[in-house]
Amino acid sequence: MSTEASAGGLPAQWGLAALGAVGLAVAAALAGYAQVHPGDGAALTTLGFSGMLQMKSWLTTAATVLVVVQLVSALAMWGRLPGVRDAPRWVTPLHRWSGTVAFLLTLPVVFHCVWSLGFEDEPARVLVHSLAGCAFYGVFAAKMLALRLRRLPSATVPVLGGLLAVVLVVVWFSSALWFFGQSGYASY
Numbered sequence: 001m002s003t004e005a006s007a008g009g010l011p012a013q014w015g016l017a018a019l020g021a022v023g024l025a026v027a028a029a030l031a032g033y034a035q036v037h038p039g040d041g042a043a044l045t046t047l048g049f050s051g052m053l054q055m056k057s058w059l060t061t062a063a064t065v066l067v068v069v070q071l072v073s074a075l076a077m078w079g080r081l082p083g084v085r086d087a088p089r090w091v092t093p094l095h096r097w098s099g100t101v102a103f104l105l106t107l108p109v110v111f112h113c114v115w116s117l118g119f120e121d122e123p124a125r126v127l128v129h130s131l132a133g134c135a136f137y138g139v140f141a142a143k144m145l146a147l148r149l150r151r152l153p154s155a156t157v158p159v160l161g162g163l164l165a166v167v168l169v170v171v172w173f174s175s176a177l178w179f180f181g182q183s184g185y186a187s188y
Contacts, residue, residue: 015149016156019142027138030110031119034130038118045108052112057176059105064172066102067165070095074161102168103140110137129174136167 043052047059073095076087113133120126143160146152 012152015146015152018149019146019152019156019160022145023138023142025138026141027134030114030137031130031134034114034117034119034134037115039114039116042116043112044116047108052116053179056109056112057179059109060168060172060176063102063105063109064168064176066098066105067168069098070102070161071165073098074158078158106136106168125174125178129171132167132170132174136164136171139164139167 043055046052046055049055049058072081073087073091075081076084076091077095079085079087081087110133113130119130119134121130139160143157143164146156146160
């Protein structure tokens with residue numbers, strides 16, 4: 001494994017530092033904006049759902065299902081899926097498109113979280129949700145940049161992809177699952 005990063009011949013540590021800086025900057029910018037713009041709780045659109053919380057919960061659930069597709073397709077592409085030696089050619093486009101659709105599904109959610117609701121720190125579930133939501137976009141930005149930087153350690157993209165999946169699952173558990181439990185859709 002080479003210690004070179006991008007075309008400029010910089011050490012891989014600089015590429016990793018850039019990923020960390022971009023991720024932290026994106027997460028901090030979202031958290032900062034949400035903090036100074038507390039919102040009034042009004043939905044700008046519900047996209048046909050009966051309310052903002054219903055929209056956010058169902059879109060986040062759909063994105064989380066697509067993250068499972070992302071995980072399975074990534075395991076197949078990297079040769080880590082049991083029983084699959086060579087991934088079929090359609091797995092790579094499936095991985096890219098399921099990720100794109102999952103990301104697009106999260107955009108109305110984050111917009112309403114940041115614009116309509118703001119950053120909350122009480123109760124603990126909401127604080128975890130706020131932090132994980134901001135972290136999701138920071139990790140996403142870092143992963144997209146990592147796909148473009150050359151000569152990073154080979155584990156960089158899979159680690160960021162796994163972290164992205166974990167953070168979205170935390171977002172889902174701290175919001176959608178909680179909402180469904182409160183509204184009677186699910187009990188736990």
